[in-house]
Amino acid sequence: MEKKPKILLVDDESAITANLAPILERAGLVVAVADDGEAALQKAAEFGPDLVILDILMPKMDGREVLRRLRHDGNWTPVILLTQVGDSVERAMALEEGADDYLNKPFDPHELVARIRAVLRRARPGQPPLSTAARLVCKDLAFDRRSKRAWLAGEELTLTPKALVLLEYMMTHPDELLTRERLLDVVWGWDYPVGTRATDTRVAELRRALKDDAINPSYIETVPGQGYRFVGEVRTQDAA
């Protein structure tokens, strides 16, 4: 039998951990709980989790500091941040500082389970996740995370800020079904009227820039009725 993945759940609100833990356990995960940043670092060392769910706003040491210290010590355990402030800067920072994904509170608990599964599937044990890379490369496409610039076959792409955010998220979450709602959430951070073409127009903009064919895509694939998937294999590359 396959070993059950171990999850470290960190939040200072006991009402949240007490209610989330059983859901994760029912989903076939082993759960340990920590209620502040210092306890989280200690538990991360003792318990050896496969994934950490980390609240950002916590007393003593906040979630971002915990994440920084983990990464600084060369600990590449995948992390999902629970963001609270929810503004776009905060979300972009979450990914830059080496989180694998983030979720805005309040969220649908089943969505958390789905994200955990996706992150675990993508995780490469002991190796830095794509989200921590300074530069991502896929075929002819290169993306510099720090300067937020992208190149296709050496030529810099002119993209709107929102399209760049979308491209970054897709490249750090390759081979994952990204629903329209989720991509809207990535760009806007709040729910947007569903059924709109807001994401489709951004994806069309990306495809035009990437010279990607929607029928036979090398980068962005349409998943009919559901959303999109980044299909190319993404590698990390240290910035020159």
Add this chain to the structure above:
Amino acid sequence: MRIYRPYLFPALLILLGMILSILLWIGALPDLLISLRIDLGNVIFILDLILAACWLALVYTRSRSRQQAVARVISQAADEKRRFLRRLDHELKNPLTAIRAGLANLAETHLEDLQRQALASVEAQTLRLSRLSSDLRKLAELETRPLERTAVNVSEMLQEAFTLAQDQPNAAHRSLKLTTPQAPWPLPSIQGDRDLLFLAVHNLLDNAIKFTPPGGTIEMRGFEDGSALVIEVADTGQGIAEDELAHVGEELYRGRGARGIPGNGLGLSLVQAIINLHGGKVSIRSREGKGTVVTLKLPVN
């Protein structure tokens, strides 16, 4: 009358100077002064003018600084309100996260029919609160996020919002119309954030449908008016009472007629915030029992 009072004294001063100068000029003053009359007349008049100008300047600066103080108080009050809304949003998030997780656990247990019904209703109310929290965040974020401007094809955007509105189940049995000009030329495109402008129009249509009973009419119009692009969303709905009209744009305000109709009173605040960001104006005309028209005026560059 009150605003003219500070200017009364400098005006009298000018008048006095002029009379004195004229008197000197025509020689209606004692002989002693007559030999000096031209120079003296001019000097008095000029001195008098300088004095009046200084006085006017003083009065003007005072009223300006008073206006600025008033504006400062108003903007401080607005800032305070935003901070309050942001804090309220923060305080909602953690309990809502816990409640939603708790309800998901409850749904997995064995429940009697009555308990299931109760659960479903609590879940629906929790989602409603989650939506409120999300809308509060939208408002807060609109304040800080830089506007991403691209050329927006307004006709096409209106058409998309209209199609989405038509597909709503609530839109059934209501007549929906969209008019955009083709002749002499179609609507110009404007520089703006398409997603946000779409959200504004979507919210207005949503409101119009919500407040219009079956059999009613909802019309959306786009046209050009001088250097502005105008979008109107009109309905034959229940209308807004005169005494409430001034308040409908306030955050969380819900009119008497809105009771029993889903919503949280943030829709129009969002529309206002979005249109303000684009340098435009929102106005509302309404007659109770007749209908409402909301007008968006956006600058064309």
